[in-house]
Structures are given as structure tokens and as C-alpha cells.
Amino acid sequence: MNEGPLAFTLNGKPRRFERVPDAERLLDTLRWRAGLKGTKEGCRTGGCGACTVLVNGEPTLSCLVLSHEVAQEKVTTIEGLSTEKVGRRVIEAFAEAGAVQCGYCTPGFVVALAAQLGSGTPPPSVETLLEGLEGNLCRCTGYCAIRKAVETAREATR
Amino acid sequence: MGLLARSPAGEVAVLGGGTDLLFDLDMARIAPKRVLSLRKLPWRYLRWEAKALVIGSTLPLGALERDEKVRTRLPGLWEAVRDVGGPALRNRATLGGNLGHGSPASDLIPILLALDARARIVGPSGVRELPVDMLLQESRRTTLGPAELIESVILPVSAPSSYLWQRVQPVNDISQVGVATAVVPEGPHWRIALGGVQPRARRLSEAEAMLRSVRPSHFEVELAAQEAARRAEFVTDKRATEAYRRRLVTVLVRRAIQTTLERMPKAWPPRKGAP
Numbered sequence: 001m002n003e004g005p006l007a008f009t010l011n012g013k014p015r016r017f018e019r020v021p022d023a024e025r026l027l028d029t030l031r032w033r034a035g036l037k038g039t040k041e042g043c044r045t046g047g048c049g050a051c052t053v054l055v056n057g058e059p060t061l062s063c064l065v066l067s068h069e070v071a072q073e074k075v076t077t078i079e080g081l082s083t084e085k086v087g088r089r090v091i092e093a094f095a096e097a098g099a100v101q102c103g104y105c106t107p108g109f110v111v112a113l114a115a116q117l118g119s120g121t122p123p124p125s126v127e128t129l130l131e132g133l134e135g136n137l138c139r140c141t142g143y144c145a146i147r148k149a150v151e152t153a154r155e156a157t158r
Numbered sequence: 159m160g161l162l163a164r165s166p167a168g169e170v171a172v173l174g175g176g177t178d179l180l181f182d183l184d185m186a187r188i189a190p191k192r193v194l195s196l197r198k199l200p201w202r203y204l205r206w207e208a209k210a211l212v213i214g215s216t217l218p219l220g221a222l223e224r225d226e227k228v229r230t231r232l233p234g235l236w237e238a239v240r241d242v243g244g245p246a247l248r249n250r251a252t253l254g255g256n257l258g259h260g261s262p263a264s265d266l267i268p269i270l271l272a273l274d275a276r277a278r279i280v281g282p283s284g285v286r287e288l289p290v291d292m293l294l295q296e297s298r299r300t301t302l303g304p305a306e307l308i309e310s311v312i313l314p315v316s317a318p319s320s321y322l323w324q325r326v327q328p329v330n331d332i333s334q335v336g337v338a339t340a341v342v343p344e345g346p347h348w349r350i351a352l353g354g355v356q357p358r359a360r361r362l363s364e365a366e367a368m369l370r371s372v373r374p375s376h377f378e379v380e381l382a383a384q385e386a387a388r389r390a391e392f393v394t395d396k397r398a399t400e401a402y403r404r405r406l407v408t409v410l411v412r413r414a415i416q417t418t419l420e421r422m423p424k425a426w427p428p429r430k431g432a433p
Contacts, residue, residue, distance in 0.1 A: 068195070
């Protein structure tokens with residue numbers, strides 16, 4: 001496999017990485033080259049949602065994207081969202097509801113939820129928001145607290 | 159495409175949405191020298207024509223799912239799309255990738271077969287169009303040439319349809335069996351296609367033949383369900399036993415036909431010349 005330079009917009013800032021192998025995943029570029037460890041590696045096969053980031057504003061599994069595919073595109077991670085209003089509110093809602101146990105799945109949930117709440121007014125129904133989270137798995141909380149966080153976040157961003 | 163044409167078979171892997179390919183790479187099922195991503199091609203479109211919907215092969219499934227007209231006019235396709243993974247996966251997965259991969263467990267191929275979908279294929283010798291049925295060969299093998307790519311999928315839009323499936327929830331997201339049905343104005347009217355069967359998804363013409371009109375009797379529906387279970391070639395694997403799949407098919411075929419019937423407008427098919 002070859003390698004080459006890669007440039008894309010990461011959390012609003014232009015970034016460039018040298019010698020990125022063709023087969024490297026966006027997930028690995030984010031964690032190991034950019035040092036953004038908020039994005040988690042769960043199953044690495046597209047089944048758990050822990051590695052969800054925004055690519056051009058849409059929730060996308062970073063384990064299923066080759067880094068070079070996002071050349072010149074916009075990637076937002078949990079770190080980027082945490083400096084934005086909607087992202088902040090979602091994070092606070094998760095904290096308030098105690099929707100975090102081991103926390104490994106949380107960034108993925110926050111990114112997937114913030115994308116839905118940030119994408120227009122009025123906010124979608126709670127049921128629609130939960131459908132938007134159906135690709136995110138949590139093995140600790142049993143989802144009740146997460147549901148509560150979704151309701152709180154929805155109210156907070158109206 | 160030049161790269162594909164120049165390279166020996168197996169050296170270049172074509173990447174649609176990566177949901178299958180990257181897994182196969184990790185599992186070392188394939189070891190290509192290069193990976194060719196189709197992401198930047200201008201094939202991410204959805205085009206409504208007079209009697210057909212043309213879906214660009216690299217359009218993410220999420221875009222299909224969010225299209226209100228797809229949901230109302232092609233409910234079977236919409237259901238099949240919704241069955242694939244979660245939203246963040248569907249923003250990545252593509253119809254072209256799913257079809258090109260040709261997995262027998264695909265949730266999208268049965269509905270494409272039931273809707274008489276055609277694939278538009280580009281290659282070194284030009285463009286050709288063929289029914290999806292002729293594109294599929296066996297498990298994970300298609301009749302695509304080594305340097306050919308699926309550019310789009312073309313679907314007639316006037317057929318009421320449905321897609322039902324069963325899977326081991328919440329353990330696994332892959333369907334044990336999937337059943338697509340559709341009905342067209344011209345006879346023979348019904349299409350029944352199965353996924354989760356070996357060696358590839360296929361239409362069950364023997365079962366279809368039991369349904370002799372647009373609105374078949376309960377008895378005919380039952381015969382079709384039984385015939386589907388008798389004719390399908392199932393295997394026992396880690397997701398289900400052969401016997402269980404056979405039982406499932408009877409139930410799912412019956413329900414899928416009924417669902418399609420419920421979706422049929424009262425005055426259907428429209429009379430010739432009517433608006």
C-alpha cells in the first residue's frame with residue numbers, strides 16, 4: 001500500500017498530515033495523528049457507533065472511512081462539538097441525567113444526538129431522536145438514563 | 159478506471175461505502191495492493207424520471223432514507239434501506255456497494271429483484287444495462303468485469319412493494335431471512351424475492367405463479383407461502399438453522415404479500431390512459 005499527504009478541515013481548522021497510508025482509517029488518524037482520543041474505537045466493524053464523528057455535518061462511522069476519502073472535506077469530532085452551543089447542551093444533558101457509566105459509548109451518542117438537534121428547528125420528536133441513536137450501543141446504562149438525556153437535551157435546544 | 163483495467167485481478171479493491179470491504183480487509187479475507195474509493199465520483203444522485211427512479215451507485219443509503227418520495231412511492235425499498243445498520247452506517251453505505259458485493263445476506267438485493275431493478279454498468283468497452291438478476295452470480299460473486307463499475311440502479315416506480323425480515327436481535331444485525339414482494343400492473347403480476355438463501359438472493363417464480371391475480375385469494379397466498387418454503391435453498395449457519403429459516407419464510411412471505419396488498423390503492427392498477 002502507498003502513503004501520502006492528507007489535508008482536511010478538522011473541527012473548523014485546516015489540518016495536514018504527512019505520509020498517511022492508503023488503508024488508514026479516519027478513526028486512527030483522529031486518535032493517533034491528531035491526538036483526539038474522544039472518538040472511541042469499539043467494534044471497528046460498523047456495529048457499535050462509538051467512533052461516530054461528523055463528516056460534512058452528517059454522523060458517520062469513522063472506522064468505516066479511509067482517511068484519504070475525507071481529503072478537503074469537513075470532519076467534526078466530540079472535541080469540536082464540545083466548544084459549540086448545541087454540543088455543550090447535549091453533553092450537559094448526559095451529565096445531568098447520569099447517562100454515563102463507563103463512558104466509552106458517550107462521545108458517539110453525543111455526536112449522533114447533537115447532529116440531529118443542530119440540524120434545524122423545531123427539534124425532531126423524542127422518538128425520531130431515539131431512532132437516530134439506534135446505531136449506538138451502550139452496555140452499561142440500559143438506555144433509560146440516555147432517553148432522559150435525550151429529552152433534556154431536546155428541551156434545552158428548543 | 160484506467161487503474162482497474164491495467165491491474166491484475168484482485169490487486170485493486172473497489173470501495174463503495176466500506177461497510178463490507180473494510181471488514182474483509184481487517185479479517186484478511188482479501189489482500190489488495192490498492193484500494194480505489196469511488197467517493198469523489200459524481201454518482202451521488204437521486205433522479206426521478208417519468209416512470210423510474212435512478213439511484214447513483216455511490217449515494218449513501220441515508221440520503222435515500224431521508225427522501226420523502228422514496229418512503230411514499232417505494233415503501234419496500236425504504237424498509238430495506240432502514241434495515242441496514244444504524245444512521246451513521248447508512249450515511250456511509252451505498253446501494254452500489256451492496257449490490258457489487260453480492261452478499262446472499264444483503265437486505266437490499268431482494269427488493270431490487272422484486273422491483274425488476276436494472277443496473278447501469280460502465281467499463282472499458284462502454285456502458286451496458288442489465289437486470290440485477292443477471293448481475294448476481296453466486297455468493298459474493300457478480301458478473302461484473304474486472305474493470306467495470308456499477309454507475310447507477312434504475313427502478314420502476316409504479317409497483318406497490320414491501321420488505322420484511324427476521325434477525326437475531328439484539329445479537330446480530332444481519333438478517334436470517336429477508337422477503338421482498340412487489341406487484342406490477344402487467345401479468346404475471348407478483349414478484350417474490352428472498353434473501354438469506356444460498357447461494358444468492360433470488361426470485362421464486364414457482365411461488366409467484368401461485369398468485370394468479372393482482373388481488374389473490376387467501377388460499378393462493380397460503381400456497382405461495384408454502385411453495386416459497388419448499389423451493390428456497392437454505393443452509394444452516396451461525397445465524398439460523400435450515401429448518402428455522404424454512405418456517406420463517408412461510409410466515410414472512412404471507413405477511414409480505416398482505417402488506418403489499420394493504421398498500422395497493424383501491425383503483426389499482428390504473429386504467430390505461432387514466433392520469
